[in-house]
Structures are given as structure tokens and as C-alpha cells.
Amino acid sequence: MKSPVFAYAAPNTVAEACSLLANDEDAKLLAGGQSLVPLLALRLAAPTTLVDLRLVPALTGITYDQGVLRLGAMTTHRAIERSPLVQDVAPAIAEAAALIAHPQVRTRGTIGGAVAHADAAAEWPAVLLALGGHVEVTGTTGSRSISASDLFMGPFMTSLEPDEVITSVSLPIDGREIWVDEHQRRHGDYGLSILAMTYQLSDGFLTDVRLAVAGATGSVTRAPEAEAALEGRAPADSSDAITALAAELSYTSDIHGSADYRRDITTTLFQRALRAAGERSGQA
Ligand SMILES: Cc1cc2nc3c(=O)[nH]c(=O)nc-3n(C[C@H](O)[C@H](O)[C@H](O)COP(=O)(O)OP(=O)(O)OC[C@H]3O[C@@H](n4cnc5c(N)ncnc54)[C@H](O)[C@@H]3O)c2cc1C
Structure with a gap:
């Protein structure tokens, strides 16, 4: 099956992405496309506009500071698996990334997309909950932090508002x-x-x-x-x-x-x- 017709936008900033979402209630963010594109192909999702996050530089990068590993939302599973920094400070997190699907999927799929998708059989939500991590999100009215325990509401359900973008995922790496x-x-x-x-x-x-x-x-x-x-x-x-x-x-x-x-x-x-x-x- 072919996906339904949709408009396409590729903003350069998180603010632009948020306003595109706010102005069209049927718009959807596109990250690695590894969950959304199959849903489009099966016509289980029919967004009017796809807001592609791949040109937003603020969503990339892996840092470790004061016991917190911060993963930009567009960081791929593969980048986490192969990151020397992650392998050094939290090897179990690099190993968890390697449990996801196959290298082809891991090379495109992102941690922000996996957390937002909230599949009941996904690895990152379990890791986030067990570590007591949180996500940083930005919407048209500002930014906020959502703890893992307040984020996941059920299968494929989160507490994100329709105009909110996950900008990063933070994992406490504090000696536990x-x-x-x-x-x-x-x-x-x-x-x-x-x-x-x-x-x-x-x-x-x-x-x-x-x-x-x-x-x-x-x-x-x-x-x-x-x-x-x-x-x-x-x-x-x-x-x-x-x-x-x-x-x-x-x-x-x-x-x-x-x-x-x-x-x-x-x-x-x-x-x-x-x-x-x-x-x-x-x-x-
Ligand atoms: C064959 C196959 C096997 C797979 N196996 C596994 C597996 O074993 N474990 C696993 O966890 N996953 C698996 N996946 C899914 C994969 O991990 C996806 O990468 C992930 O679920 C979604 O990430 P994505 O970047 O591809 O997001 P997309 O598919 O682009 O988006 C998914 C959803 O998240 C939303 N979204 C994306 N980014 C953001 C953001 N920054 N802020 C807010 N909302 C956002 C989108 O609007 C969409 O609703 C598999 C996929 C395939 C095709």
C-alpha cells in the first residue's frame, strides 16, 4: 500500500517545528521514520503534514555532565550504541541500544522517536523508567521537563501536548x-x-x-x-x-x-x- 498524500516541512529550529504542529492539528513529527513510515504505508496514520526534524541541529549530540547523560532527541540508536562516551560512562546503555532491531533500523531510528512512540515493547521507555530519567520538551508556550513516570500513559500514549517536541532524553548515571x-x-x-x-x-x-x-x-x-x-x-x-x-x-x-x-x-x-x-x- 502507498502512504496517503501529505505536505512536508523541514524546519531548522525547534520553535518552527512547534508552530507547524500548533497550526495544524493533524501534522506529525518525523524523526527516523522507523515507526511512523510503516504506519503511513499501512494507512494506520494519515497526517496532513510531516514535520521532519532532521535539519534541527539543536536536537543532536550526546553529553555527560554532573552525573547526567543527555541524548539529543534525534540521536540514533546506533550512535548511542557506538558512542565512546556512552560506552565509557554507561556501557549498559550502549548495550541496551544494541538490543533494538537490526543495524539498518538502529541507524535511522532515534531515541526521541522511540520514547514519543511509547511502544509497549520498546527498550528505551523501560530504560528511562528504571533509571528515573526525564525528557526535555519544548512547545509553543515554552519548555518543560517530564519525568519518565509522568510521561508514559499507556501503549502508544504519552503526556506530550500536541505542539510539543522532545528535545532531549536525560539519564542519571550516578553510580547505581x-x-x-x-x-x-x-x-x-x-x-x-x-x-x-x-x-x-x-x-x-x-x-x-x-x-x-x-x-x-x-x-x-x-x-x-x-x-x-x-x-x-x-x-x-x-x-x-x-x-x-x-x-x-x-x-x-x-x-x-x-x-x-x-x-x-x-x-x-x-x-x-x-x-x-x-x-x-x-x-x-
Ligand atoms: C523492523 C523494525 C524493527 C523494530 N524493532 C524495534 C525494537 O526491537 N525495539 C524498539 O524500541 N523499536 C523497534 N523498532 C522501532 C524503532 O526503534 C524506531 O526507531 C522508533 O520506535 C521510533 O523512532 P523514529 O526516530 O524512527 O521515529 P518516527 O518513526 O519518525 O516517529 C515515531 C513517532 O514519534 C513521534 N516523534 C518522533 N520524534 C519526536 C520528537 N522528538 N518529539 C516528539 N515526538 C516525536 C512521531 O511524530 C511519531 O508519532 C523497529 C522498527 C522496525 C521497522
């Missing part, structure tokens, strides 16, 4: 341990379960645990009961948390796998994360 992995049916597929976990290790005990799951549930979600069950425990003392994670989430059933299957693989991912925590604490 980070673990991200997923189970894919075939290499490059969307994850059937994605688990991101961050924590501190203090004398071999876990504190400040944050767990986020995607792919296995209807939308990206934290797991507060499992987090609480791990607080102050050694990684090996985790049977309550494993039981909690299996019980507290509502696992999805579809043609790719049953809810029971997704619960099982999420449990396995969690056990791997805990084993890694044990190794990091020298207890494994």
Missing part, C-alpha cells in the same frame, strides 16, 4: 548499577520481555532498586512490590521478590506468546539480573 536484557524469539525481533533494573549495592545488600518491564505487559511498567521485596536484601535472598514480580504484573497473551510464557521469561530475566547483582557484590 544498571542491568538491561530481553528475550527475543529471533535476533532483532521486538522483545517478548524486556527487563531493566537499577540499584545500589551497599555491603552486599541491594538498595534503591528500580525495576521496569516492557514487552511482556500491556505497557511499560515499574514493579513496586518486587522492588520493595528486594530493598535491603542480598541478591541471593530474592525469592519473595521473584514471587512478587510474577504476581503483580498483568502479562500479555497474543500470537507471539501466552501470558504464562511471558511471566516465565520475565522471571528468568529477573533471576539473571539478580545473579549479575550477586556477581557484582562478590557473593555469587
